[in-house]
Amino acid sequence: MGVAVVIAVDLANASALQAFERANQVIKGKTTHHIVGGPKGVDEKVYLELRLKQGVRQSTPIIEAIGKSKDFPAYTFKLIGIDRFTDGAFRNFSSSINLSDENSHNGQSNRTIITRLLTEPFSLLMTKTRAQALSLNIGDSINITFGDRTQVFNLIAYIPQTSVQNISGSHSQGSSVLDDLILTDISTAQESLGLIGRLSRIELIIANDENRLSDMAKIEASLPEGSLLISVQSDNDALAEMSNAFRTNLSAMSLLALMVGAFIIYNGMSFSVVQRRELFSTLRVLGATGEEISRIIYIEALVLGIIGTALGCVLGIILGYGLTDIVTRTMNDLYLSFNHSNMSISSVSLLKGVLLGLVATSVAIILPAAEVRKTRPHIALCRMTIEQRVKKQLPLLVKLGLLIMFIGVLILLIPSHHLALSFIALFLLVIGYSLFVPQIITSSAIRLRHLLGNKIGTKTVMALNSVARSVSRTGIAMVALSIAVATTLGVSIMIESFRGAVTHWIEQSIRADIHISVPRIDEHLTLSKLDPGFIEKLSQLEHVKALSKGRRTILQTHNGEVDLIAFDLPEDDFFAFKFIAGERKKAWQAFNQRAAVIVSEPYAFRHGVSNGDHIQLPTHLGITLFEIVGVYSDYSSERGRVVISREHYQHYWQDDGVSSVGLYLQDGSYEQAVLKELGQIIPADLPLSINSKTAIHQATLKVFDRTFAITDVLRILTVGVAFIGILSALLALQLERAREFAVLRAVGLTPGDLWKLVSLETGFLGAFIGLISLPLGLLLSLVLVHVINRRSFGWSMDIIISSPQLINALMLALLAALLAGLYPAYRMANTPPSLALKAE
C-alpha cells in the first residue's frame, strides 16, 4: 500500500511534468535564445537586419497564438507560424517537411505541401490524430478565433507522421503534444492575426562555445530599443522552479505515505514473528540455531516484501492514472494550457517504489529477527518479556524524539529558499513527535485509570489496562495513525487558512461589478486586446457608473517573465490593495506621478526586493528603472505581479491596448440587467470572458479547490494506509488474546460484554491518538503555512483554525480505531469459549 502510493504519486508527477516539459521542448525545439519585443512583439525588420547584415544564420521568426473554434469548443488550437526555410534547424516537425523530399504524405508530395503552405492564404497543417478527432479531412475548412478575429483556415495536409514519431522516440506522446498545433506559414500567421510587420519573437541558436558572449553582444548591439535578447534557459528555469515547488509538495506527501507504509510493514512483520514465537521457541528447543530461524524469517519477509511490492506496483500504476489527470489539471490551471498528458510508466518511478518497498521490508524485519535470534528459548515462550522490554525502551524513545525534533527546528531556522530542506525539517518534526506517541498513550491510559479510580466499571478499567499493556503490539500502528491524522489536520488547516486568505483577498481586490476580459491568445498577450469602439460602447451602457481599463502583458526579461499589469484605477480601488509594505497615500501619489510600481508579495519574495528598491524592466524606450512604492498581498500569481499606472505604461511601452475592463454599476441590483445587455452588444463569436463579481469569486475558489484536490486524495490515501495498519495491529492483539477472552467468557462475560470491552479499548486508543495528533497537526500546519508555503509560493497568510477541523481530526482517529476494532470484536464475540480454550 505504501509502495502503491509512492509509485502513484511519482508516476503522476513524472508524467505531468514530462508532458509539460515535452510540450515546451517540442515547441521551443533547439532554441537557446530569443529576441522579444514587449507587448508589441518584434518588428520583422529586426529579423532582416540579423539575417542580411549581421549574418546570424541560426535564427528563425515565429508567430504564436492560441485560438479557439466555436465549432470545437473542447479543443485548443496553438497556432505556430514558421518560416520553413530557417525553421528546420530548430524544430523536428518542421524539418520533416522537406522541400526536396518527394516522399508522399497522403497523396501529396512534401514539395506540394510546402508550396501550398507558402502560396495558399490561410492554409494550415495539423496532426492526423487531431484532424480525425475533429472529423476533418484534407481540403476541409475550419473556423478558428484568435481574440476578436475569426478566420477560415484550410487544412491542406497533416503534419508528417515521421516527425511525430521522432520526438523522443515515442509515437503516442509526441503526437499528443503536436496535436494542439496548427502549423502555418509565417505570412498566414501575420494575416490571420492582423500582425502585419510584426513577429512574436525571433528564435536563435547560439552555440555554447567561447564565442557565445561576443556573439550575443554583437546581436544585442544591433537590436533597436525595445527589443531584448533573452536566454531560453532563464524562462525554463523560472518554469522549472515553479513546477518544482509543486512537485516537491507532492513528493513529500508520497514520502509520508511511505513512512506510514514502512511502519505498517514493520508492524506486520513483527506481528507475524511474535505470533509464532512459540513455534520458534519450540524449534529452538528442538535444536535449530538462532541464525537459522532468523534466516527463515528474512526469506519469508523478502517473499512477502516482493509480493507486497508487486501488488503495490500494480495498484500504484492504477492510482497513477487517476492522479496524473488531477496533477495535469492543476498544472493547467496554474501554469500553461496543454490538453493532454498521457501517463507514462517510467521504470525509474517503479524502481524507486520497488526499492523503497524492499528496503522498508528489510529494515522492518531486522528488529523482530534479531529478537528471535537473541531470545533464549524458554524466555521466548513468555510474552510478558517483550512487553516489559518495550516499556523500558519508551523513555529512551522520548529522549530520541526530543533530539530529532530539536534538529528539525534548527533546520527550519536556517534562512534558505530551499524547499527540500524545509521538508526534511518537517519530517524530522513528525518523526520526533511520533516517538513520543507510545509513551504518552501508555502513561495517559494508566493515569486515566488512576484518575477515574473506582467510579468506572470493570470493563473500562480492563480496556484502559490493555491499552497501556499492549504497546509493543499497537505502538507502531498508533504512531502511523497519529501521523496520518496529524497530517490530515495540518494540511486541512493549511488549506483552510489559504482558502480564507484567498476569499478575503478576492473580496477586497475585486471591486468592479462586472469584469470583461479578452482570453490569453498568445504567450505574451501581445494580441489580447479589446476594440476601442467596443469599450466606448460599454461606457455608454445604462446603469454603468464608471469604467476602469486594465492591460496585462507578460514581459520577458533576463530574469524570466514578469507579469505586468497596467491599471487606471479609481483611488478607492487602489486602496483596496492590501499593502504589506509601503504607505498607501504615498504610494498612490508616486504611482500616478512617476515611474513607480507596486509589486505583489510573491514577486518581492522571488526577486528579493522590497519597498523602496528599484527594478529594471525592458520597455519600448530601452531598459528603465522603476521604483517599488509598495508591496501588496496577492494570491493570483505565484511568480508575482508588477502593477503600474496605465498612463505610465502607455508612455514606456507605447501600447494603448486594453485587455480587460471593469464596469462599476450604479447602486442597486443592476448586475443581471447589464449582463443581459452585454450579451446583446457583444458579437457572438467574440470569445470574451464576462464575469460578475460573484462569478469571479466562485471561479477562483473552484480553481483553488481543484488545485488542492490532489492533496485531498493523498490525505485519504495516507489515512487509508494508517487504517489498515491499525486494523492489523488490533487484529493481532485481539487474536492473541483469544485465550484471555475465552477465559473471560467462561467466567461469565457475555458476547455483548466482550463487544463492549473491545470497542472501549479501541475507542480509548482512538481518542488518545486523536488527542495526541492535534498538537502535531497544529505544528505541521504552522510549518506548512509559514515555511513551506512561503518558500514555495511566496505567499503569506494568517492561520485559521476552526473547531470543526479539530473535531474532525478527533473523529477520524476515533472512527478509524473503532472500525478497526469491529472485526476482531466480532470474531471474539462469536467464538465459543470452549473452542478458543481447546486450542490450548
Place this chain on the structure above:
Amino acid sequence: MITHKKKFTAALLSVLIALVIGLLWPQSQAPQGTNQTGSDFLDMLRGDIRTMDQGFKRVISPRTFQFPDDHGPHPDYKTEWWYFTGNLKSTAGQHFGYQLTFFRESLTSEEIPRQSAWSTAHVYMAHFALTDIDNGEFYHFGRFSRASKLGLAGAQAKPFRVWLEDWSVQSSGTDFFPLRLTATTQNIAVSLLLNPAKSLILQGDKGLSQKSEQVGQASYYYSATRMASRGRIQRAGEVIEVRGLSWLDREWSSYALGDDLAGWDWFALQLSNGADLMYYQLRKKDGSTSAYSKGNLISEKGQSTPLVFEQIQLSILNTWQSPSTGIRYPIHWKIFSAQQRIDLEVKAVMLDQEMKLTPIYWEGAVEVKGRIKNEPVTGRGYLELSGYKP
C-alpha cells in the same frame, strides 16, 4: 535444507533481476534517426504531366535576348539559375576553386496578392563551395529562402543583383559588368570583382538549348565563359589575395527535362590557348546517352563552334566513391572529337568535392591536359555530375 535455501535465494535473485530488466527495457530503445536523402536537380526541372502547373511559359522558340533585362529574373518560367564557378590562384601560388550559384523556383504561376510581406511565390536556393586545392580542403554550404517583399532573397535586372541573404552577385556600377561577387560564412568568405574577357555566348540554337525531342523541353541558356576575376578569400581570419577566371551560366525554363533522364555531366573548361569549352551529356535512365547532349567551343576571339553529340566521344577514365554517401562519381574523363580535333583529359583536382546538400551532387574544380587541333593545351575548369545514385 541449506541447498534448498540456496536454490530458493537464487530463484528469488533471478526473479528480481528479470523484474529490473523488464522495467528498464522500454527506455533502452533508442529513437530512430531520420534519414533524409535529397533528390536531385531533375526533380526541380522535371514536370509530372498530371500535376504540372499549366500557367508557366514554356521554352518553345528562340527569343530575342534583351540585356540588361534578361540578366534579371523571369518569373513566368518555373526554374532559373545564375551559376558562377571559377579557378583562382593566390600571389603565393595556392590554387582554389569556387562555386556560387543561385536558383530561383516558382511555386505557382498564379500568385495571389497578399498583405504579409512574407508571402511569396518564389523560393531561392543558393550553393557556395570553396576548394582549397593545396590543403585538400573542401568547404560547401547551401541555403534556402523565400523571395518576398522583405528582401531576404531575390533578383533584379537594373541595377543587376541576385542575392540570398548575405550572399550576392551584383553590378558594381550602372552597367552589368563588372560584377561584385560576395559570399560569407562563419569561417570562409569570398569577395571577387568579375570583368568579362569575351562577350556573352548564346548556347544552343541562338540561346535555345533543346533538351529532348519534346516541344517545350528546352531552356534559354547564355554564358559568360571567361571573366577575369580578382579579389580575396578569407579563411579563418587569414586573407588571401587571388586572381583567376570565372564562368557564368544563365538558364531558365519550365519543365525542361523529360522523365526518361537520369542525370547529366557538365563541363566548363577554360584553356590555356584562350579557348573555352562547354559540353553537357544527358544520361538516360536506360543507360544510354541522349542525342540532345551538346556543347560549344569558344575561341579566344569569341567565335563559337557547336559541339554536337555525334561528334563527341566521352569516356570515363576513373571513378571515385564517396565514403559518406556511397555514391560513385566519374571524376576522370576523356573528351575526344576526331572532327573537331579535340583530345582532352579532364581530371578532378580533388576527389571529394561532393556537395552534401539538398540535393546531393558532385561539383568541383578540374584540371585539363591535352591537345586541340594538335596544339598542346592545359587548362582549368568545373565539372558537375548530377543524378548519380548510391
